[in-house]
Amino acid sequence: MSDIKSHIQSQIDANPVMLFMKGTPQFPQCGFSAAVVQILDYVGVDYGSENVLASDELRQGIKEFSDWPTIPQLYVKGEFVGGCDIVREMFENGELKPFLAEKGLIQQDA
Amino acid sequence: MSVAETLKTKLEAGLSPTELEIEDQSYLHKGHAGAPEGGESHFRVRIVAAAFEGKTRLQRHKMVNEILAEELAGPVHALTMVTDTPS
Numbered sequence: 756m757s758d759i760k761s762h763i764q765s766q767i768d769a770n771p772v773m774l775f776m777k778g779t780p781q782f783p784q785c786g787f788s789a790a791v792v793q794i795l796d797y798v799g800v801d802y803g804s805e806n807v808l809a810s811d812e813l814r815q816g817i818k819e820f821s822d823w824p825t826i827p828q829l830y831v832k833g834e835f836v837g838g839c840d841i842v843r844e845m846f847e848n849g850e851l852k853p854f855l856a857e858k859g860l861i862q863q864d865a
Numbered sequence: 866m867s868v869a870e871t872l873k874t875k876l877e878a879g880l881s882p883t884e885l886e887i888e889d890q891s892y893l894h895k896g897h898a899g900a901p902e903g904g905e906s907h908f909r910v911r912i913v914a915a916a917f918e919g920k921t922r923l924q925r926h927k928m929v930n931e932i933l934a935e936e937l938a939g940p941v942h943a944l945t946m947v948t949d950t951p952s
Contacts, residue, residue: 786894787943824930824937825944840946841922 759816767830770803771860775817776827777808784808787839788827794846800861832858868905868940872933876912879932883951884913890945906942913949922948 767773772795778784780792780802795802807814807826814826821828821835829836831854836842845851856863866874869887876885891904910929917925925948930937937944 787945822927824934835923837923837926841926844922844947 757816759812760820763813763817763820766803766805767833770830771832771858772800772802772855773830774802774804774827775807775813775830776804777806779806780804785826787825790839791827791829791842794842794851798846798852798855798861800855831855831860868936869908871936872908872910872941875932875936876910876929880912880914880916880928882912882914882916884911884949886911894943905940907945908941908943909945909947911947911949913951915951917948917950918952 763775774780774788774791774795776783776785776788776791778788780796783789783792792804805813807817817826817828818824823835823838825838827839829838829842836845842851845854852861853863855861869889872887873885876882876887886909888909889904890907890909894907895904912929916928920928926946929944929946929948933941933944
Protein backbone atom coordinates (compact mmCIF):
# COMPACT_ATOMS: atom_id res chain seq x y z
CA MET A 756 0.00 0.00 0.00
CA SER A 757 1.36 3.44 -0.87
CA ASP A 758 2.09 5.95 1.87
CA ILE A 759 -0.96 8.04 1.11
CA LYS A 760 -3.25 5.01 1.12
CA SER A 761 -1.92 3.81 4.44
CA HIS A 762 -2.33 7.34 5.77
CA ILE A 763 -5.97 7.37 4.65
CA GLN A 764 -6.54 3.91 6.11
CA SER A 765 -5.09 4.98 9.45
CA GLN A 766 -7.37 8.05 9.54
CA ILE A 767 -10.39 5.89 8.84
CA ASP A 768 -9.31 3.38 11.48
CA ALA A 769 -8.69 6.09 14.08
CA ASN A 770 -11.94 8.01 13.53
CA PRO A 771 -15.28 6.18 13.67
CA VAL A 772 -16.70 9.06 11.62
CA MET A 773 -14.16 10.51 9.21
CA LEU A 774 -14.81 13.27 6.69
CA PHE A 775 -12.48 14.08 3.82
CA MET A 776 -13.44 17.57 2.76
CA LYS A 777 -12.36 20.82 1.16
CA GLY A 778 -11.40 23.21 3.94
CA THR A 779 -12.07 22.57 7.61
CA PRO A 780 -15.32 22.20 9.58
CA GLN A 781 -14.76 25.78 10.82
CA PHE A 782 -13.95 27.10 7.33
CA PRO A 783 -15.32 24.83 4.62
CA GLN A 784 -14.11 25.89 1.18
CA CYS A 785 -16.83 24.25 -0.86
CA GLY A 786 -20.61 24.26 -0.54
CA PHE A 787 -20.86 20.48 -0.71
CA SER A 788 -18.33 20.00 2.07
CA ALA A 789 -20.10 22.71 4.09
CA ALA A 790 -23.42 20.88 3.72
CA VAL A 791 -22.02 17.64 5.14
CA VAL A 792 -20.38 19.50 8.03
CA GLN A 793 -23.71 21.16 8.83
CA ILE A 794 -25.53 17.84 8.82
CA LEU A 795 -22.94 16.09 11.01
CA ASP A 796 -22.99 19.01 13.45
CA TYR A 797 -26.78 18.99 13.46
CA VAL A 798 -27.06 15.29 14.31
CA GLY A 799 -24.39 15.86 16.95
CA VAL A 800 -21.87 13.20 16.06
CA ASP A 801 -18.15 13.56 16.73
CA TYR A 802 -16.04 13.29 13.61
CA GLY A 803 -12.53 13.61 12.36
CA SER A 804 -11.79 15.56 9.23
CA GLU A 805 -9.01 16.21 6.83
CA ASN A 806 -8.61 19.03 4.32
CA VAL A 807 -7.81 17.60 0.90
CA LEU A 808 -6.89 21.06 -0.37
CA ALA A 809 -3.84 20.93 1.91
CA SER A 810 -2.32 18.10 -0.12
CA ASP A 811 -2.56 17.23 -3.80
CA GLU A 812 -1.42 13.74 -2.95
CA LEU A 813 -4.34 13.31 -0.53
CA ARG A 814 -6.80 14.91 -2.94
CA GLN A 815 -5.88 12.39 -5.64
CA GLY A 816 -5.26 9.53 -3.23
CA ILE A 817 -8.68 9.64 -1.60
CA LYS A 818 -10.40 9.49 -5.00
CA GLU A 819 -8.50 6.34 -5.88
CA PHE A 820 -8.81 4.86 -2.41
CA SER A 821 -12.61 5.12 -2.42
CA ASP A 822 -13.04 4.73 -6.18
CA TRP A 823 -15.11 7.90 -5.95
CA PRO A 824 -14.38 10.95 -8.09
CA THR A 825 -15.57 13.79 -5.88
CA ILE A 826 -15.06 15.42 -2.48
CA PRO A 827 -16.46 15.36 0.23
CA GLN A 828 -16.30 11.71 1.23
CA LEU A 829 -17.67 10.30 4.45
CA TYR A 830 -16.51 7.14 6.19
CA VAL A 831 -18.31 5.57 9.14
CA LYS A 832 -16.61 2.75 11.04
CA GLY A 833 -14.32 2.06 8.14
CA GLU A 834 -17.12 1.90 5.60
CA PHE A 835 -17.50 4.39 2.76
CA VAL A 836 -20.94 5.98 3.09
CA GLY A 837 -20.85 8.36 0.14
CA GLY A 838 -20.61 11.98 -0.87
CA CYS A 839 -22.74 15.01 -0.19
CA ASP A 840 -25.86 13.85 -2.08
CA ILE A 841 -26.00 10.52 -0.28
CA VAL A 842 -25.43 12.02 3.16
CA ARG A 843 -28.04 14.69 2.46
CA GLU A 844 -30.59 12.15 1.22
CA MET A 845 -30.00 9.93 4.25
CA PHE A 846 -30.49 12.95 6.49
CA GLU A 847 -33.62 14.17 4.74
CA ASN A 848 -35.16 10.69 4.73
CA GLY A 849 -34.49 10.30 8.44
CA GLU A 850 -32.02 7.46 7.88
CA LEU A 851 -28.84 9.11 9.08
CA LYS A 852 -29.55 9.26 12.81
CA PRO A 853 -30.68 5.62 13.11
CA PHE A 854 -27.65 4.62 11.01
CA LEU A 855 -25.27 6.40 13.41
CA ALA A 856 -27.20 5.33 16.51
CA GLU A 857 -27.11 1.69 15.45
CA LYS A 858 -23.33 1.95 15.33
CA GLY A 859 -23.30 3.49 18.80
CA LEU A 860 -22.03 6.85 17.58
CA ILE A 861 -24.93 8.99 18.79
CA GLN A 862 -27.81 8.57 21.20
CA GLN A 863 -30.99 7.58 19.43
CA ASP A 864 -33.90 9.96 20.00
CA ALA A 865 -36.44 8.65 22.48
CA MET B 866 -20.95 18.93 -28.35
CA SER B 867 -21.56 20.86 -25.15
CA VAL B 868 -20.78 19.18 -21.84
CA ALA B 869 -24.50 18.95 -21.05
CA GLU B 870 -25.14 17.18 -24.36
CA THR B 871 -22.29 14.76 -23.69
CA LEU B 872 -23.74 13.94 -20.26
CA LYS B 873 -27.15 13.36 -21.82
CA THR B 874 -25.82 11.11 -24.59
CA LYS B 875 -23.71 9.01 -22.22
CA LEU B 876 -26.40 8.62 -19.57
CA GLU B 877 -29.00 7.65 -22.18
CA ALA B 878 -26.66 5.08 -23.68
CA GLY B 879 -25.54 3.70 -20.32
CA LEU B 880 -28.79 3.59 -18.36
CA SER B 881 -31.73 3.89 -20.78
CA PRO B 882 -33.47 6.20 -18.33
CA THR B 883 -37.22 6.71 -18.46
CA GLU B 884 -36.67 10.24 -17.15
CA LEU B 885 -33.56 12.36 -17.38
CA GLU B 886 -33.09 15.95 -16.30
CA ILE B 887 -29.79 17.76 -16.63
CA GLU B 888 -29.39 21.21 -15.20
CA ASP B 889 -26.30 23.37 -15.54
CA GLN B 890 -25.92 24.98 -12.13
CA SER B 891 -22.58 26.60 -12.86
CA TYR B 892 -24.09 30.05 -12.41
CA LEU B 893 -24.41 29.25 -8.69
CA HIS B 894 -20.65 28.83 -8.47
CA LYS B 895 -19.53 31.63 -10.72
CA GLY B 896 -16.17 33.05 -9.72
CA HIS B 897 -15.31 30.46 -7.08
CA ALA B 898 -11.94 28.72 -7.19
CA GLY B 899 -11.76 26.30 -10.10
CA ALA B 900 -14.98 27.45 -11.76
CA PRO B 901 -14.17 28.06 -15.42
CA GLU B 902 -15.50 30.92 -17.52
CA GLY B 903 -18.54 29.98 -19.53
CA GLY B 904 -20.08 27.59 -17.04
CA GLU B 905 -20.67 23.89 -17.76
CA SER B 906 -18.73 22.91 -14.63
CA HIS B 907 -21.47 22.22 -12.06
CA PHE B 908 -24.39 20.02 -12.95
CA ARG B 909 -27.40 18.53 -11.29
CA VAL B 910 -28.90 15.40 -12.82
CA ARG B 911 -32.06 13.53 -11.98
CA ILE B 912 -32.20 10.06 -13.42
CA VAL B 913 -35.07 7.60 -13.28
CA ALA B 914 -34.00 4.21 -14.60
CA ALA B 915 -35.00 0.59 -14.20
CA ALA B 916 -31.28 -0.19 -14.14
CA PHE B 917 -31.19 1.17 -10.55
CA GLU B 918 -33.67 -1.44 -9.34
CA GLY B 919 -32.35 -3.37 -6.34
CA LYS B 920 -29.25 -1.17 -6.06
CA THR B 921 -28.26 0.88 -3.03
CA ARG B 922 -27.80 4.63 -3.34
CA LEU B 923 -24.05 4.15 -3.26
CA GLN B 924 -24.17 1.58 -6.06
CA ARG B 925 -26.39 3.85 -8.17
CA HIS B 926 -24.05 6.79 -7.76
CA LYS B 927 -21.10 4.58 -8.64
CA MET B 928 -22.84 3.49 -11.84
CA VAL B 929 -23.29 7.12 -12.85
CA ASN B 930 -19.75 8.06 -11.82
CA GLU B 931 -18.40 5.25 -13.97
CA ILE B 932 -20.39 6.26 -17.03
CA LEU B 933 -19.24 9.86 -16.63
CA ALA B 934 -15.70 9.11 -15.44
CA GLU B 935 -14.09 11.03 -18.29
CA GLU B 936 -16.22 14.14 -17.72
CA LEU B 937 -15.71 14.03 -13.94
CA ALA B 938 -11.96 13.87 -14.47
CA GLY B 939 -12.23 16.78 -16.89
CA PRO B 940 -14.71 19.63 -17.27
CA VAL B 941 -17.26 18.58 -14.68
CA HIS B 942 -16.21 19.95 -11.33
CA ALA B 943 -19.30 18.87 -9.38
CA LEU B 944 -22.23 16.61 -10.07
CA THR B 945 -25.27 16.53 -7.82
CA MET B 946 -27.45 13.54 -8.51
CA VAL B 947 -30.83 12.16 -7.65
CA THR B 948 -31.30 8.54 -8.69
CA ASP B 949 -34.69 6.86 -8.74
CA THR B 950 -36.43 3.83 -10.15
CA PRO B 951 -39.68 3.93 -12.13
CA SER B 952 -41.50 1.90 -9.48
